[in-house]
Each structure stands twice: as structure tokens, then as C-alpha cells.
Amino acid sequence: MPQRRPREGQVIDGFTLGPPLHQGGMASIFEATHPAHDFPVLMKLPHLDGVDAAHIVSFEMEQMILPRLTGPHVPRYVAAGGFDTPHPYLAMERIPGPSLLARLRDLPLSLDEVAAIGAKAALAIAALHRQRVSHLDIKPANILFRPTPDGLRGDAVLVDFGLSHHGQLPDLIEEEFRIPYGTAPYMAPEQAMGQRNEPRSDIFSLGVLLYQLATGILPFGEPQHLRAVRKRLWRDPVPPRKLRPEIPSWLQEVILRCLEVEPGSRYPTATGLAFDLRNPESVRLTPRAERLRRDGWLAVLERRFNRDRAPRTGRPAVTAHAAPIVAVAVDLREGSVALADALRASVGNVLRTMPGARVACLNVLLDGYITGDAQHDDEGRSSRVQRLAELRHWAAPLGLEEGRITFHVLEGSSAAEALLEYAVANGVDHVVMGARANSVLRSVLGSVSGEVAARAPCSVTVVRPREAAP
Amino acid sequence: MIAILSDIHANREALSACLDHADRAGATRFVFLGDIVGYGADPAWCLRTVMDRIAHGAVAILGNHDQAVFARGTRMNGRAAAAIDWTRAQLSPDAAGFLRTLPLEHVEGDVLFVHSDASAPEEWRYVLGAEEARRSLDASPARVTVCGHVHVPRLFGLTATDKCTAFSPAPGVPVPLPRPRRWLAVMGAVGQPRDGDPAACYGLLDPAAAELRWMRVPYDVEMAAAKIRGAGLPESLADRLFLGR
Numbered sequence: 001m002p003q004r005r006p007r008e009g010q011v012i013d014g015f016t017l018g019p020p021l022h023q024g025g026m027a028s029i030f031e032a033t034h035p036a037h038d039f040p041v042l043m044k045l046p047h048l049d050g051v052d053a054a055h056i057v058s059f060e061m062e063q064m065i066l067p068r069l070t071g072p073h074v075p076r077y078v079a080a081g082g083f084d085t086p087h088p089y090l091a092m093e094r095i096p097g098p099s100l101l102a103r104l105r106d107l108p109l110s111l112d113e114v115a116a117i118g119a120k121a122a123l124a125i126a127a128l129h130r131q132r133v134s135h136l137d138i139k140p141a142n143i144l145f146r147p148t149p150d151g152l153r154g155d156a157v158l159v160d161f162g163l164s165h166h167g168q169l170p171d172l173i174e175e176e177f178r179i180p181y182g183t184a185p186y187m188a189p190e191q192a193m194g195q196r197n198e199p200r201s202d203i204f205s206l207g208v209l210l211y212q213l214a215t216g217i218l219p220f221g222e223p224q225h226l227r228a229v230r231k232r233l234w235r236d237p238v239p240p241r242k243l244r245p246e247i248p249s250w251l252q253e254v255i256l257r258c259l260e261v262e263p264g265s266r267y268p269t270a271t272g273l274a275f276d277l278r279n280p281e282s283v284r285l286t287p288r289a290e291r292l293r294r295d296g297w298l299a300v301l302e303r304r305f306n307r308d309r310a311p312r313t314g315r316p317a318v319t320a321h322a323a324p325i326v327a328v329a330v331d332l333r334e335g336s337v338a339l340a341d342a343l344r345a346s347v348g349n350v351l352r353t354m355p356g357a358r359v360a361c362l363n364v365l366l367d368g369y370i371t372g373d374a375q376h377d378d379e380g381r382s383s384r385v386q387r388l389a390e391l392r393h394w395a396a397p398l399g400l401e402e403g404r405i406t407f408h409v410l411e412g413s414s415a416a417e418a419l420l421e422y423a424v425a426n427g428v429d430h431v432v433m434g435a436r437a438n439s440v441l442r443s444v445l446g447s448v449s450g451e452v453a454a455r456a457p458c459s460v461t462v463v464r465p466r467e468a469a470p
Numbered sequence: 471m472i473a474i475l476s477d478i479h480a481n482r483e484a485l486s487a488c489l490d491h492a493d494r495a496g497a498t499r500f501v502f503l504g505d506i507v508g509y510g511a512d513p514a515w516c517l518r519t520v521m522d523r524i525a526h527g528a529v530a531i532l533g534n535h536d537q538a539v540f541a542r543g544t545r546m547n548g549r550a551a552a553a554i555d556w557t558r559a560q561l562s563p564d565a566a567g568f569l570r571t572l573p574l575e576h577v578e579g580d581v582l583f584v585h586s587d588a589s590a591p592e593e594w595r596y597v598l599g600a601e602e603a604r605r606s607l608d609a610s611p612a613r614v615t616v617c618g619h620v621h622v623p624r625l626f627g628l629t630a631t632d633k634c635t636a637f638s639p640a641p642g643v644p645v646p647l648p649r650p651r652r653w654l655a656v657m658g659a660v661g662q663p664r665d666g667d668p669a670a671c672y673g674l675l676d677p678a679a680a681e682l683r684w685m686r687v688p689y690d691v692e693m694a695a696a697k698i699r700g701a702g703l704p705e706s707l708a709d710r711l712f713l714g715r
Contacts, residue, residue: 053630064646084649168640170627175635 006030006045012087013079015043021094026055032091034078040094041078045087054181056083057172058162063090064169065161069131072146072155073124095157097147100140100209107216108244111251114213115277116153118254120145121206122274124156126427129199129270132167136196138205139186165196184229185218189261192229200263203270207258214251215243219259233261234303239291250280253289268323268356271427275325275358278426282358284403323356324429329419329452330363331434332390338465339434340394346463347432348398357430359398359405361391362422364415384409416451423456431456435464471496474583474657474673476503476618478520479535480510480557481661481711482697484670485519487689488660495674495685501576503618503657504533504585507569508550509707510661511697513557517565532572533585533619534594540570549704556703579677582612586619596620600634603654607634614647614680615654616673621664623671623684624656641667641686648680655682661694662707668714 006028010017018031021042032043046059060083067077076093100117103109109117121143128135135142135158146154163181165171173181174196182191188204195201211219219237223229240255241247254276260266267273276283294300328347332340351357365383391407398405412418423431435449453460473492478485492500500523507513520530538544538554539561546554558566574591575584582588587595587602589609597603597617603626606615625637625645639645647653658671665671669686676682695708 056630060648060651064648082649168643169645170625170635170637172627172629175627175629175633 005047005049006087012043012045012089013081013085015041015079015089015091017043027059031094034091037078039076040096041091042075042094044090044092048088054173058181059088059090061164061172062160062162064172065133065164065166066090066092068166068169069128069133069161071127071131073127073157075157075159095144095146095159097144099159100143100145103213104140107213109213111214111247114210115251115280117156117213118206118210119274119277120153120156121158121209122203122270122277123425123427124158125202125206126270126274128158129202133161134165134167134197134199135161135163135202135205136165136191137163137182137186138202138209139183140209143209167197171196180226184223185212185220187229188263189230189233190263192226192233198263199270200266200268203258203266203273204260204263206270206273207255207266210251210255210258211237211240214247214255215240217243234300236295236300238294241290242292248280249285249289250276250283252291253283253285256288256291257286271325271429272323272358274427275360279360279406279408282403282406323358324354325360325426326350326354326357326430326432327360327362327419327423327426327428329415329431329433329448330361330391330394331415331436332363332387332394336465339463342465343432343434343463344394344397346461350430350432350461351398351400354430357404359395359400360422360426360428361395361405361407362410362419363387363391363408364410364412364418366415367411367413415448416455419448419452420455423452423458428456429458431458431460433460433462435462472499472501472578472675472677473497474501474503474616474675475660476585476657476672477505477533477621477659477661478502478507478510478516479505479659479661480507480513480516481670481689481694482510482512482515483690483694484661484687485516487687488670488672488685489519489523491685491687492672492674497674499578500528501578501583501616502528502530503583503616504531504572505535505618506530506533507539507554507557507561508533508535509553509698509703510694511701511703513560514562514565516661517561517568521565521568529576529578529583530572531576531583531585532569532574536569536572540566549707553703553707556701577612580613581675581677582610582615584615584617586617588615588617594619597624597626597654597656600626600636603636604628604634607652607654613649613652616657616675617654618657618659620656621659621662622656623658623665625682626654626656628652639682639684641669641671642683644676644679644681644683646679646681658684658686662711663714664710666714668712 008017008019015032015034020030022029027044027046030043032041063080075095078091081089142160144157146157148154180191180194186205186208188201190198191201208219220232241252258266387409388407410418410422433449449462475488502520506516506520524530539558584591587597588606596619597606623639625639627635657673660670660672663671668691669688672685674683674685691711695711698708
């Protein structure tokens with residue numbers, strides 16, 4: 001095996017190494033170019049001189065997992081060279097811009113930014129979980145953002161799958177090492193106990209990150225030993241509102257729910273977490289929301305010495321649809337009573353098959369003049385408020401308790417675009433909507449449901465009331 | 471792409487479904503991993519089909535049931551022995567003679583094909599756990615060993631620190647066998663699955679990508695079972711096909 005570290009200008013498997021981006025303890029990362037790839041590429045090259053087995057195994061894991069991942073929330077895989085070649089490497093798309101690490105200089109962040117970052121990161125984690133992968137090393141350095149065309153913060157991108165677990169591949173790390181690997185401040189309690197097949201570990205880590213962004217403080221400090229990491233199994237963090245009183249109750253509720261010791265008490269899915277961060281009014285508040293002090297010493301001692309309190313995990317790394325988000329597009333303007341009823345019946349059927357589902361009722365306020373929609377009607381009432389009232393009225397017979405149903409009036413020049421954008425941004429699992437009944441309107445405006453069904457990232461149910469025989 | 475078909479056990483319906491599937495999936499090489507006959511009601515058809523594929527470049531190796539057809543005194547349980555006695559009467563001298571020509575193992579590139587534990591192929595020992603897998607891997611220089619005999623899909627690997635680990639593959643998911651690690655893959659059975667899934671199982675190995683898939687193919691179980699009953703073979707051999715046990 002070669003002992004020399006890679007250097008700029010070196011050619012490996014057709015890739016020419018550019019300037020180094022990072023020289024870490026276990027690997028070097030270089031910019032790279034290749035005549036066949038016209039987008040920015042980076043190459044990760046593990047050091048082969050005197051590294052321990054953990055680094056090699058972690059590199060093998062990333063080589064196994066990255067090529068199997070797709071979508072905007074991961075860097076695109078380009079090529080790899082294994083440990084049977086002179087220069088093992090992993091080439092992938094380079095995401096421009098700094099990681100979230102750069103924002104840690106400005107802590108605490110504005111609470112709007114905390115929620116926005118959290119929602120984007122949660123959606124990226126959800127996309128990973130849908131591909132049966134738990135990241136298991138969620139931390140600021142591993143979260144980047146794709147820039148939007150106007151230079152804003154776009155989709156979150158997760159990097160470094162060296163500690164990740166794939167539900168359908170051999171887990172080389174679990175097989176090789178009995179001691180847990182991860183980043184101490186962000187590590188979930190079950191990870192500290194050596195469990196690697198729990199996707200909700202990522203939700204815990206994101207909770208630590210949200211706490212840090214909102215308060216400027218790490219909830220469990222920076223422990224140096226595994227024994228100190230395990231303290232989080234029984235010692236709860238100082239409630240964020242104690243440290244920064246302007247943190248709203250709903251945000252504390254969200255953060256502390258992520259930080260629950262028992263994975264089953266956290267958000268069942270990262271999509272649900274993203275949804276709450278985008279829809280504060282839908283967060284169901286519990287006593288967590290108002291807590292201002294840590295648990296008393298008696299409770300802590302009880303947890304500390306109660307051996308039954310090891311977190312219960314061990315489920316396969318898939319939680320998709322444990323708590324799906326169902327968006328129902330309700331068009332109250334032209335829809336007949338029959339369609340409104342059929343739509344409600346259909347949503348009821350979906351809910352019966354998905355008992356944990358949450359419902360988002362959507363209505364689109366078109367900002368064009370084509371349909372003659374005005375922001376205010378004759379009596380000066382806001383159309384938005386009126387529509388919200390109509391949505392609530394439509395949904396009332398469903399009998400859903402607060403926290404399971406939310407109401408949103410979207411704005412846009414195209415109903416389909418607005419619905420699709422909402423579905424993507426909120427990780428919606430299922431869209432239910434009515435078919436446009438009026439064929440004249442449909443031929444003029446096109447079929448909204450047809451377009452949504454064709455382009456949505458999830459299932460779409462199009463509802464049409466049974467037509468009477470001619 | 472190499473299709474690997476193990477433990478066909480004279481199940482015509484399962485074999486033809488798997489071959490169709492493998493042909494559609496783009497398999498260009500075929501390796502029959504032993505136990506072409508035994509248990510099932512179509513030994514002659516299955517043997518003819520395998521011999522036909524061999525004429526076109528396929529490879530077959532010997533299994534314990536194949537051996538029992540021509541080697542008297544093989545240890546077997548009552549049902550298996552009854553099926554072998556019945557099988558013997560079904561086969562032409564040609565077919566029985568063909569079984570005698572099958573080798574115990576076959577090497578292709580860095581892959582060893584063998585019916586059971588490679589440390590002593592003629593002993594017909596099962597590779598059930600990490601310990602047996604290590605014994606088998608230690609006995610061969612091949613980087614990847616592929617065997618059958620157990621009828622339950624499984625993958626064993628030797629780690630960088632020489633531990634032997636076990637993994638249960640999911641149907642149809644390509645599992646990488648990264649170099650330079652060493653692996654032992656246990657195929658499921660084409661003709662008599664025993665992992666609770668009645669669908670036939672065969673393997674697709676992509677040697678260039680070093681990836682292996684355990685495919686599951688539903689087939690006409692009713693027909694295969696009816697033929698077993700019709701032939702007067704033990705009822706339980708028909709019943710178990712429905713359960714995959």
C-alpha cells in the first residue's frame with residue numbers, strides 16, 4: 001500500500017486533484033476535476049498510513065451507502081475506488097458554501113432562523129430515512145445547503161455517511177466494533193448504548209442542534225468519555241426557555257420532544273418534526289412546553305438507578321408512514337356539496353387506515369385576476385380569514401382533535417404549483433383532492449388534479465362524486 | 471451477470487419460473503449449485519433442463535441428493551430417502567450417468583461455488599452460523615464463496631479484524647461484497663424454500679460490481695404440490711412448499 005499522502009495535481013482514476021479542502025485525521029478531501037463530469041466534484045481519500053480499523057470501516061460504509069442514495073438532500077455519488085486499488089477514494093458532487101458549522105459563530109440565532117434551519121434539516125433526514133438509512137452523525141459540520149438561484153439557503157444536504165446504518169445492508173461498523181461511534185455532544189442515548197438501528201437517533205441529534213442554535217449552549221455539554229455521554233440517559237437538560245425566555249412555548253415543546261430519552265416519545269418521523277417547525281400553531285403543547293427547571297434530584301436518582309430504563313429500540317430502520325402527513329386540497333368556490341362530501345369521506349377513509357396521520361387542509365388563493373379573486377370582498381373582510389373559516393367548517397365533521405389538523409390558505413398564480421410546492425416543502429405523504437367538475441373550466445384552465453397527480457412527490461387521491469347515470 | 475440456482479429439488483414450476491426471471495434480468499451465465507433432484511416430482515425434466523443449459527455453457531456442481539441417486543448408503547432422513555428411491559426409478563441411465571459427472575466445486579474468478587461447507591464438500595455439512603462460515607472460508611483462498619444446502623438466504627463476512635459476521639439479505643436488494651473483504655453467501659432454495667417465504671429463491675451475482683442479489687420469484691406452488699401428491703411421494707413434501715418451511 002502506498003504511504004504517501006495525496007497531493008494537488010495528482011491524477012487518480014481519471015480525476016485530477018485540485019486544492020485540498022480539508023485535511024482531517026482520517027482522510028483528506030480535495031476538489032477534483034474529471035473530463036466526464038461538468039459539475040463540481042470533491043474527492044475523499046482515506047489515509048492509509050497508520051490509521052485504525054475504525055476509519056477504514058467507516059470509509060467502506062460510506063462507499064457502500066452513498067451510491068445507493070438519491071435526491072437533493074445528499075451529494076450526488078460520482079465514483080469510488082476500493083481498498084483493493086492503490087488509491088481508495090470516494091468522488092461525489094461538491095456542495096458549494098460552508099456547512100452549518102459557520103453559523104455557530106453567531107449563536108444564539110434568531111428564532112425564525114432556528115425553525116427554518118431545523119425544518120430544512122428535518123426534511124433532509126426524512127428523505128434519508130425513506131431510503132432506509134439512519135445518518136447517526138447529525139451535527140453542524142455535516143449539514144450543508146444547496147444555494148437557490150437567488151443565493152438563498154435552499155434544500156439541506158447531509159454529508160458524511162461514514163457512521164450511517166442502512167437497513168438492508170450489512171452494518172460493517174456494528175459488526176466490527178462494540179463501542180459506539182458518533183459525536184459526543186449530539187449522540188442519542190441509545191447510540192451511547194451501542195444501538196445503531198434506530199432512525200429516531202437522528203431526531204435526537206437534530207434536537208441537540210436546535211437547542212444549541214436557539215440558546216447558544218449544548219444541552220449535554222461536551223463530554224469527553226463515554227460514561228459522561230451516557231449521563232443523558234437520566235439527566236434532563238435545562239429547559240431552553242430558562243436560558244432564553246423569548247423562546248416560545250411551542251419551540252421548547254418541539255426541542256424537548258426531540259430530546260426525549262425514549263425514542264418512542266420523540267417525533268415518530270422527521271417529517272412530523274419538519275411540519276411542526278413550519279406550522280407552530282399546530283404544535284400540541286404538553287407540560288414540556290412550560291417547564292422552566294430540570295427534574296428534581298429524586299426523579300433523577302430514580303432514573304439513574306432504575307436498570308429498566310434503557311431506551312427501547314431495535315426496530316428496523318424504517319419509520320416511513322408511522323405518522324404520515326395527509327394534505328387535502330379543498331376547493332370551496334366551484335365545488336359542489338357532493339364533491340365536498342365525497343372529499344371528506346375519502347379523507348375519513350385514509351385516516352382510518354393511518355391512525356397516526358395528521359391532516360393539513362389547504363386552499364389556494366389565486367393572485368391573478370383571471371378568476372376575479374379579490375383580497376377583500378365588499379364588506380372588507382379578508383378573503384384569507386373567510387377561507388380559513390370555510391375550511392374549518394368543511395373539516396368539522398371529521399372530528400379531529402387540535403394538533404391533528406391544521407388549516408392553510410396558500411397563495412400563488414397557479415393552484416397546482418402552490419399545492420405541489422406545499423407538498424414538497426412539508427414532506428406531505430399523501431394528497432387528497434377533488435377533480436374539477438366543470439368541464440368548461442377544466443378545458444380552459446387545465447386539470448389541477450391531473451397536474452398535481454403527475455408531479456407530486458407522493459401518492460395523490462383524486463376524488464370525484466359518483467355521477468348519476470345519464 | 472451470473473444466475474445461481476441452488477436446491478432445485480425436482481421442482482419444475484419453480485425452476486422454470488426462476489430461469490425465465492433470470493433470462494429477463496439479463497443473466498448470461500448460469501451456475502447450478504447442486505441438489506437438482508430429490509423431494510420434488512419432476513427430476514427428469516429438471517435434469518434435462520440443466521443438461522441443456524450446460525450444453526450452452528452453464529456449470530453444475532454436485533449436491534448430496536444428486537449423489538444419493540448413484541451412491542448407495544448415503545445418510546438421509548426417511549422422507550428424503552423415500553424421495554430418492556422414487557427418483558432413481560424416474561431417471562434414464564443417461565440422466566443418472568450425468569449426475570456422476572458433476573464436480574464437488576467450481577471456481578470462477580475469485581468466486582468458489584460449492585453445495586455445502588467448503589472445508590469438506592463431501593461431508594455435506596450445513597453452513598448455519600458464523601462458526602461454520604469461518605471454517606468454510608478458512609478452507610479456501612476464494613474471496614467469495616457461494617453455497618446452498620441450507621435453503622435459507624444468509625451472508626457471512628470476515629471483517630478487517632477477522633471477526634465473522636452474519637447478515638440476512640432482503641429480497642432483490644443488491645448487497646455489495648466490497649474488496650478485499652471475504653464473503654460467504656448462502657443461497658436460498660429454488661425448489662423448497664425454508665425461510666418462511668414460499669417464493670422460489672435464486673441469486674444474481676454481478677462480478678464486476680461485486681454485488682449479489684437474492685431474488686424471490688413466485689411460482690405455481692399448487693401445481694408442484696399436486697404433482698408430489700400424485701406421484702405418491704410423502705404428503706409433507708407437498709405441504710411444506712405452501713409454507714416455505
